[in-house]
Amino acid sequence: MQTTTPSRQPLHRLISVVAALGSSVLLIFLLAPIAQLVTRGGVSGIRAVGVDADLRGALLLTALTATGATLFGILAGTPLAYFLARTRSRAAGAIAAVLDLPLLIPHPVAGIALLLVLGRESVAGSWLLKAGLGVVGTPLGIIAAMLFVSAPLYVSGAREAFARVDRRFEGVARTLGDRPIRVMRRVTLPLALRGLVASGVVMWARAVSEFGAIVILTYNPKTVSVLSYDRFTTFGLSEAIPAAAALVLFALIPLIVLRLLRYERRLDQPW
């Protein structure tokens, strides 16, 4: 058994005190601005949702575009995440690394990059425009910006969720007569579901809070984040607070969903 010698006890105590102090300062630093914002603007924010049509519209637009981006991310990202979880090749490793790039670059830069690919002057952008799908200055642009910055979070989380499903479950299901697609439906997806839903919620939350890429691609119509910024630059801090507080309260929804998911019964353990 390991014992602590008396001479080391003061040092251990000092380290514990410093660690506790550091943690407390960080916690206060993270929570104080949000608490201050909700305290000062929470009630006015909720009231503003009732009376401020612009804020209501921005909230609705944010919810719809974030949901659209998330649904697209789930549909396209789930097969990719499964491929990355089940493939051990250099190509898969390279794809996984590239997928992290949108998370690393500054978001206005992401917006500029998207503008280059989806702007009116670009090949893809002009095709989309001909098809009646304008990107710049439209909700589609917001969805594209949200998708770009938040889909990697979903793919990464979903890949982890699939990786946690032991492939022997799938092997057993195949020996029991199921083809791979049926195995996916009957075994893999149910076992990975909790992780997939959690990843989807994280993606949605990230999409809701996006500003930098959206503001480059679509300043109008305004999402809540753009509206807060717009009011801050136009009218000052006090006018920006209700919209900002409403956005914080809005962001509580995924937080609550994630908490609920955490308390759900674990389904991804091998039995």
Place this chain on the structure above:
Amino acid sequence: MIGVRNLGARVGAFHLRDITFDVPTGRYGVVIGPAGSGKTTLLEAIAGLTPLVSGDVSLGSRAVTREPPEERGIGIVYQHGYLFPHLSVGENINYGAANTMPAAQEVTRRLGIVELVDRHVQSLSGGERQLVALARALARRPPVVLLDEPFSALDPKRRALARREVRALHREWGFTALQVTHDFTEAGLLGDVAILLDAGRVLQYGAPDEVFRRPATPYIAEFLGAENVLAGTVRVLQDAPPDFITGDATPGTLVPADLAAGYHALEFEAAALKIYTVGSAASGSAYAVIRAEEVSIARTAPATSARNVFRGRIMELSTLGALARVALDVDGTPLVAALTARSADELALREGEEVWASFKALAVHLC
């Protein structure tokens, strides 16, 4: 039939190499090997769950090397069950048995797990999970069943019941089985064919009795639990008469039929021990393998037909359950005997005492 030819497979840094064996249709094969020898990988390669890098697999009369697992007609049972945690026990058993529900019900009844069907798998013990996994694999009545230590988590009573029922179903339904086990007793009880696997290679395969009694190398002998593996020199006794060993036709006697099979009388010398046996070995260096249970112990010089009789001192006496292990020193050479604890009590054996050890000529295997 499970036919495996020159099979090679790779999982990470581990390789299965040049695996070849057959388990005839309707027979029960057992794969024995230490942990990490590739037993589970072998089953998965046969099932099509691990890709082959070389070789072929045939099941029944079909070459299935390029067929996906769902078309091979196999059932697999893992040691840890791998029951689907989002389904109930009943849903697990019926998972692939939509067209074989009577079989699913029968196997559930015979394995004694009817009362578990409505339970959730998280509430099962390790042994219960193994029984449910067995039922799930057998419920489809697959022509080939692959079993990876399927009884390891069962208590002795349930293990005996499960073994008996699986063996009975095997006979009645006629499936071909291949089971991985660490348990030599289980291998002897269940197996028609034993396959010894070590470090990804087949060391030996054949009838279990043959493999146990005639290990191909001293390593295999020791792996199979033979405690007397002696290095020495063989000398062919060219002029030995047919009744060289005992002069009569009791077991251990070199009889004309043995001679016709190419056997001859042999003398094996290991340090101070001179052991007489029969076999087809040529003169030269070899190892003699004598299983401890073949060595008898007596207080007085035995009036036995056994040709090999030695006087030795008991160095160690240990009892494990119903068996006693007696380690002797015979003129500087160690010799181990295994007898029942009751026999050891009746002989009133004590460490340090001198006793007589004897074994038949045919109890000696040279390799």
